[in-house]
Amino acid sequence: MQSEFIVEMNQQNFQQILEGSMNTPVVVYFWAPMSQESADLVPQIQQLAQQYAGAFTLALLNCEQEQQIAGQFGIQALPTIALFSQGQAIDGLGGPQPIQAIEAMLQKHLPSQDELNLQKALSLMSEQKYSEALVLFTSLPEELQNKGEVKLAKADCLLATGQFSDAEAVLAQIPLEYQDNYYKGLMAKLELHAQAANSPEIQALEAQLASDAQNTKIANELALQYHEVNRSDEALELLWAFISKDLGALDGEMKKTFMDILSALGQDNSTAKQYRRQLYSILY
Incomplete structure (x- = not known):
């Protein structure tokens, strides 16, 4: 398995790899083709390195090919796992091990998978990949999501992706x-949106609908206006009130508007997901 997190250790690079542990922990996995148990574990430990996505470097050392290095480390059993940090061996395991034992060792010294996801989400935010970051924030356990700094970052992503009602909540x-x-800046964005999202045109349509609540043409136009100013949650709620009772409302135009808004919001929007499920429940 080729990866930027996985390297083959040899006589030429082993010193450089260990020096790299000054910045990123290094797991050295000593194995050999003649040791079936150590060979069988190679794909699993490679997969583990991929899951940690750069939290450590996995260095694979084939002891048959690199007997001199294995001798320098005093390897007596295969597989042997050694964890290096700051240039020093800080933990290890010798002899056949289930992958769970290796995971347990790493968990003592490395960030958890949830903490790694949080770091990745923050990194995606810095690259302005707000939708991708939001997926990771939403996947975090409740304990992490309840932290103030995580809530602020999540609200920032929600604002950036036009999910203003969720951001306000x-x-x-x-x-x-x-x-x-940071919080005040996000609140200012929310206030600016609120001001822009309540135009005279919208107010006029709202007044017309209030006096003629069953007018599908006005309701459809108001939903479009809502969507234009990123009030898509309200647009979907308004349209759903009509199409849930009559899919052919306004000669099918309301359903088309509804589907267009869902499409514009994308697959990751939580409100769109909810309304897709509701729509499917009456379609099928």
Whole structure:
């Protein structure tokens, strides 16, 4: 398996690899083709390295090919696993091991998978990949999602992806100690959206619909206006009130508007997911 996190250790690079542990922990896996148990574990430990996605470097050392290095390390059993950090061996395992034992050893010294996902989400945010970051934030356990700094980052992604109602709900739960300049900046974005999203045209359509609640043409136009100013949640709610009772409302135009908005919001939008499920329940 080729990966930037996995290297083959040999006489030429082993010193450089161990020096690399000054920056990133290195797991050296000593194995040999003649040791079936050590060979069988190679794909599993490679997969583990992929899952950790750079939290450590996996260095594979074939002891048959690199007997001198194996001798320098005093290897007596295969497989042997050694964890290096800051240039020093800090933990290890000798003899046949289930992959769970290796995972347990790593968990003592490395960030958890959830913490790695959080770091990755923050990195994606810095690259302005807000939708991808939001998927990771949403996948975090409740304990992490409830942290103030995580809520702020999630609200930032929600604002960037036009999910203003959800962002408002998250910002309403920010603890007082986290209501700093970052928080104030997000609240300012939310306020600017609220001002832009309540245009005279929208107000006029809302007034017309209030006086003629069953007018499908006005309702459809208002939903389109809502969507234009990123009030898509309200647009879908309004359209659903009509098409849930009559899929052919406004000669099918309302259903088309509804589907267009769902498509525009994409597959990862939580509100769109909810309405897709509701639509499928009446279609099939």
